[in-house]
Amino acid sequence: xxxxxxxxxxxFAPQLERTxxxxxxxxxxxxxxxxxxxxxFIQQVTRGHDVTGMRDNxxxxxxxxxxxxxxxxxxAGALISGTLHLFHTAWRKPIIRMAEFIxxxxxxxxxxxxLLCIGRLDKLYYLVLFGRIQSPITxxxxxxxxxxxxxxxxxxLALLRDLATLRDYESLQLPKWRKRIYKILxxxxxxxxxxxxxxxRATDIMAAMVIAIAIIxxxxxxxxxxxxxxxxxxxxxxxxYFVIAAVFSGSAVLIIAMWLFRKIYxxxxxxxxxHFVAVGVIMLVLAAFFGYFTFSDxxxxxxxxxxxxxxxxxxxxxxxxxxxxxxxYVGVLLPLIVVGIAKxxxxxxxxxxxxxxxxxxxxxxxxxVVPTLESPYLPIQDSRPEWFNYGATWVEWSLxxxxxALFCLLFTLASKFIPVVQVSELQEEAKPEEVLV
Amino acid sequence: xxEELNKHPKSSRRQFLKKGLxxxxxxxxxxxxxxxxxxxxxxxxxxxxxxxxxxxxxxxxDKDMLKLPRVSIKESHKGIQGRKFVMVIDLGKCKNARxxxxxxxxxxxxxxxxxxxxxYLLQDSEKTSPYWFPKxxxxxxxxxxxSVCPVGATYKRTDGIVLIDNNRCIGCKFCMTGCPYSTRVFxxxxxxxxxxxxxxxxxxxxxxxxxxxxxKCDFCPDLIRVGKLPYCASACPMGVIYFGDVDEDTVTxxxxxxxxxxxxxxxxxxxxxxxxxxxxxVYYLPPVDRQFPVDRGFNDLDESIKNRYKSTPYGEKHKx
Numbered sequence: 001x002x003x004x005x006x007x008x009x010x011x012f013a014p015q016l017e018r019t020x021x022x023x024x025x026x027x028x029x030x031x032x033x034x035x036x037x038x039x040x041f042i043q044q045v046t047r048g049h050d051v052t053g054m055r056d057n058x059x060x061x062x063x064x065x066x067x068x069x070x071x072x073x074x075x076a077g078a079l080i081s082g083t084l085h086l087f088h089t090a091w092r093k094p095i096i097r098m099a100e101f102i103x104x105x106x107x108x109x110x111x112x113x114x115l116l117c118i119g120r121l122d123k124l125y126y127l128v129l130f131g132r133i134q135s136p137i138t139x140x141x142x143x144x145x146x147x148x149x150x151x152x153x154x155x156x157l158a159l160l161r162d163l164a165t166l167r168d169y170e171s172l173q174l175p176k177w178r179k180r181i182y183k184i185l186x187x188x189x190x191x192x193x194x195x196x197x198x199x200x201r202a203t204d205i206m207a208a209m210v211i212a213i214a215i216i217x218x219x220x221x222x223x224x225x226x227x228x229x230x231x232x233x234x235x236x237x238x239x240x241y242f243v244i245a246a247v248f249s250g251s252a253v254l255i256i257a258m259w260l261f262r263k264i265y266x267x268x269x270x271x272x273x274x275h276f277v278a279v280g281v282i283m284l285v286l287a288a289f290f291g292y293f294t295f296s297d298x299x300x301x302x303x304x305x306x307x308x309x310x311x312x313x314x315x316x317x318x319x320x321x322x323x324x325x326x327x328x329y330v331g332v333l334l335p336l337i338v339v340g341i342a343k344x345x346x347x348x349x350x351x352x353x354x355x356x357x358x359x360x361x362x363x364x365x366x367x368x369v370v371p372t373l374e375s376p377y378l379p380i381q382d383s384r385p386e387w388f389n390y391g392a393t394w395v396e397w398s399l400x401x402x403x404x405a406l407f408c409l410l411f412t413l414a415s416k417f418i419p420v421v422q423v424s425e426l427q428e429e430a431k432p433e434e435v436l437v
Numbered sequence: 438x439x440e441e442l443n444k445h446p447k448s449s450r451r452q453f454l455k456k457g458l459x460x461x462x463x464x465x466x467x468x469x470x471x472x473x474x475x476x477x478x479x480x481x482x483x484x485x486x487x488x489x490x491x492x493x494x495x496x497x498x499d500k501d502m503l504k505l506p507r508v509s510i511k512e513s514h515k516g517i518q519g520r521k522f523v524m525v526i527d528l529g530k531c532k533n534a535r536x537x538x539x540x541x542x543x544x545x546x547x548x549x550x551x552x553x554x555x556x557y558l559l560q561d562s563e564k565t566s567p568y569w570f571p572k573x574x575x576x577x578x579x580x581x582x583x584s585v586c587p588v589g590a591t592y593k594r595t596d597g598i599v600l601i602d603n604n605r606c607i608g609c610k611f612c613m614t615g616c617p618y619s620t621r622v623f624x625x626x627x628x629x630x631x632x633x634x635x636x637x638x639x640x641x642x643x644x645x646x647x648x649x650x651x652x653k654c655d656f657c658p659d660l661i662r663v664g665k666l667p668y669c670a671s672a673c674p675m676g677v678i679y680f681g682d683v684d685e686d687t688v689t690x691x692x693x694x695x696x697x698x699x700x701x702x703x704x705x706x707x708x709x710x711x712x713x714x715x716x717x718x719v720y721y722l723p724p725v726d727r728q729f730p731v732d733r734g735f736n737d738l739d740e741s742i743k744n745r746y747k748s749t750p751y752g753e754k755h756k757x
Contacts, residue, residue: 048626048648049608056622059610119608119623119649123588126607130588137587137611229581229617229713376619377710378572381557383744384550 016166016416017173023412030409037402040395041116049119051395057380058373058390063117065365066400068242069249070110070407071144071221072361076102076250076257078151078214080282085207091278094270097422098257100155102250105410107148109403116399136224143217150213154206160199162423164189178417218243225368231308232301232372241293248286249361255279255354257411259347261420270421273347280339280350283357291332294364298328311375320371323363331360505659507639510602513658516594521718522656523597524573524670525679525688525700528724531556531569533734535742537669537678544657544668546644548628553643553654554669555619558734558746567731567751568724571677573669574599574620574654575709575717582612582621591651597683597718598656600640606650613651617713621653656680666691675728683718 019027044051054061081099084092115121131138163186166172167179189195222242225233235241255276262271301309316324338344338353370390374380380388392400414420485497537554545553553573560567576599583593590605591612613621624631627648634645641658657667665671670678671691681688681697688697700706706720731751735743746752 049623050626055625056613057619059613059623114609117609119610119651120606120647123605123607126588126605130605132587132589135585135587135611137585137609141587224611225614227585228615229715230614233614373614377617377713378557378619379559379749380619381555381745381749383741383747 016419019416027409027412030405030412033405034402034409037399037405040398040402044116044395044399045121051393053386053391053393053396054117055384055387055390057376057382057387058370060117060369060373061390062366062392062396062400063113064369065362066403067110067113067117068221068365068369069362070106070113070403071218072242072246072249072365073253074103074106074110074147074151074250075214075218075246076106076254078103078147078210078250079247080250080254080279082154082207082211082214085203086211089278091275094267094421095254095258095275095279097158097418098261098420099250099254100151100158101411101414101420102253102257103151104148104155105407105414106253107144107151108410109407111144113399113403136220136227139220140217140224143213143220147210147213147217150206150210154203154210157199157203157206158422159418160186160189161191162419164191165423166418214246215243218246229377230372231306231375231377232312232368235297235301237293237297241290241297244286244289244293245361245364248283248290249358251279251283251286252354252357252361255283255351256358259351259354261415265415265420267421276347276350277339277345280335280345280353283350283354284335284339287332287335287357291328291336294328294332308375308377312371315371315375316367320367323367327360327363327367331357331364504636505642506662507636507659508641508662510604510638510640513600513602513640514592514594516596516598517658517661518595519684520596520661521683522576522661523681523683523688523697524576524656524667524719525681525695525697525706525722526571526719527677527679527704527722528568528570529722529726530675530677530728531571531724531734532675532729533558533569533738534674535738536672536674537571540668540672541654544660545642545652545655546630546634546646548630551622551624551628551646551652553622553652558731558749558751560750563750566724567749568727569731569734570721571669572618572620572709573719574656575618575715575719576656578716578718579714581615581617581715585611585615587611596658598658600655600658601643601650601652602640603643603647603650603652604638606647608649608651610651617710617715621651623651624648 052061052063076099081092081096081103084096115124118124127138127141131141133139163182167182167186172179189199219239219242222238226235226238228234258271258275258279261267298313302313305313334353334356338349374388374390382388485499487495487497489495533556535556538552538556541547541554542549542552547553555572557570557572558567559570576597578593578597580591580593580599583591583599587609588605588607590603590607591599591601593599608623610623613623624646625648628646631644631646634642636642636644638645638647639659641655641662643652643655646652657665660667666680666689667678670680673690676690676692679688679690679693679695679700681694683697686697688695688700700722701720704722706722708717708720732755735746735757743757747757
């Protein structure tokens with residue numbers, strides 16, 4: 001490009017060109033956690049699922065919780081960036097790339113947890129070979145693979161102009177192979193009016209598609225639970241409830257990512273308070289919806305309760321008291337207060353709230369999966385405590401940590417290859433505005 | 438039924454089988470299928486084993502003749518033609534002797550931690566009476582486990598039996614959450630008991646088991662094929678478990694035979710959790726006219742088994 005001096009790409013050049021010592025240390029640290037996870041996985045494969053805390057009653061545990069959780073996080077890109085794109089929200093530009101990264105990376109990690117839960121990984125291809133369309137798992141396989149594909153296209157379309165910028169940016173100190181990759185990936189995009197027009201149309205279509213697919217994916221995920229007869233799962237609200245919870249967690253992860261990259265890559269000039277407040281407001285609205293759905297679901301279970309609903313509610317309020325309070329009270333009320341009251345609305349406060357929301361939502365999924373399985377129609381009568389009470393073992397926790405580490409690693413690597421802020425969009429936007437709210 | 442069996446040409450060996458294996462175990466089921474079994478068993482290995490006939494005589498027979506037929510996986514999808522199996526469990530007679538559980542585990546080469554048949558101590562509400570509740574798979578006519586299976590590893594047959602093909606099963610455990618009766622068990626690891634079974638796998642035998650797959654009570658179609666009752670039904674010392682055919686309208690526990698419809702009508706038979714709409718093929722007779730007080734069920738129990746009932750309302754009241 002002509003005005004290379006003013007290009008925001010300079011801001012990103014350092015991390016694109018070289019990695020600091022801290023950067024290497026961080027990557028090695030993440031690799032170590034992932035390595036430990038691999039060891040745990042080998043244990044699980046060689047010694048059987050006996051090494052997990054799952055037993056005949058609680059057949060799904062932390063793995064499924066993580067699966068729902070990461071799939072939820074993937075909503076950051078799908079709904080948020082998709083919607084923001086469609087409505088041409090001006091402030092979206094610096095954060096939209098991050099949202100898309102979150103989407104793709106969590107979409108790649110999430111389904112991995114389902115695999116950890118499967119007893120015979122060697123027969124996984126049967127899902128395709130003998131797939132039955134009557135089974136919600138088949139719906140899930142179709143929906144998730146479509147979602148991954150759709151989101152990859154959406155991300156790629158959004159990347160195209162940046163890849164072209166990187167290709168044309170002569171003074172960038174990069175190895176030849178990377179330049180070549182940029183060149184190939186840029187698909188000969190030069191920014192000609194016709195190209196711009198086509199790109200815009202394609203992006204618009206994909207943004208709409210991604211929103212639709214994302215809603216389907218999360219509804220299907222919810223139906224895996226609600227089509228069964230289990231008390232607590234057999235609920236009509238689960239589809240929309242899961243969708244709302246997912247976008248809610250997506251907005252929170254986006255805020256955390258914004259805060260981290262702002263600090264690490266010194267993007268204070270681009271990611272402003274107004275962005276935190278804007279995403280914070282989205283989070284607030286979603287918190288309100290989430291609280292409403294949660295209340296509605298539990299109220300009907302509690303008020304006119306069947307015997308097993310009553311047992312479940314008892315379990316939630318006794319054994320799972322604190323997780324229940326954190327996930328369904330703190331996780332809902334905190335965003336309402338912190339973002340709702342102008343005085344509390346600072347970048348730090350919003351970020352802390354986002355972290356708490358993430359924890360609350362992980363617990364919320366745990367409370368959906370585990371207590372129901374611990375209170376089946378026929379009472380569990382067993383003398384082995386682990387068949388009564390599910391508790392994740394070190395294998396499950398290690399693989400949970402490995403998933404989070406992999407998420408961080410992929411995000412780090414992606415930011416080394418492609419700017420985390422959409423450079424081309426910012427070039428169009430002459431100067432960042434000061435404050436929005 | 439006895440006449441039906443007598444139609445087959447007589448030979449001393451067949452005569453023996455009729456008496457010793459078939460008649461003793463309850464003849465009501467699958468009489469016509471005995472011939473197939475005999476023909477397949479005709480080619481022996483020459484190895485002999487001694488068995489006791491019902492007449493009290495010791496006889497030597499070819500070892501292969503005692504083996505149960507194992508049909509192929511493809512064949513196991515079809516179901517036994519013209520049959521519709523049903524089970525009736527008389528709760529008034531159960532005293533938690535656990536013979537059903539033990540014989541079933543032996544027959545299916547299961548470890549102690551896997552039970553296809555489970556015996557619960559239930560009490561419907563505070564003022565109602567506790568009772569022992571043996572629970573096999575209900576082989577529902579509207580089986581959610583079959584609906585949710587992503588690979589068709591579990592299937593409903595024409596004879597009403599729901600089976601699992603553990604060669605097909607990927608171990609996603611969706612069927613286990615689908616079943617509202619906690620019927621299905623998962624092989625969390627490889628158990629040494631699985632190795633005892635040297636025969637090729639057949640879904641009808643649910644054996645040998647396989648790590649990482651789901652299994653459950655199968656109504657023992659391999660036994661039915663040779664005219665025997667399922668393990669649990671023939672093992673029960675109280676004759677709690679009746680097995681039979683809805684279309685023939687007959688159920689038997691080996692010693693008594695009833696007209697199924699009359700039994701259900703006269704003794705107020707019901708299906709467990711009818712409200713769920715799964716349409717089970719297992720019926721219960723209410724625990725009335727008890728032959729034993731409930732606490733008789735705690736006699737001669739292993740400590741670990743006894744501990745199971747500690748946290749039940751009954752167990753807490755009586756400080757087990």
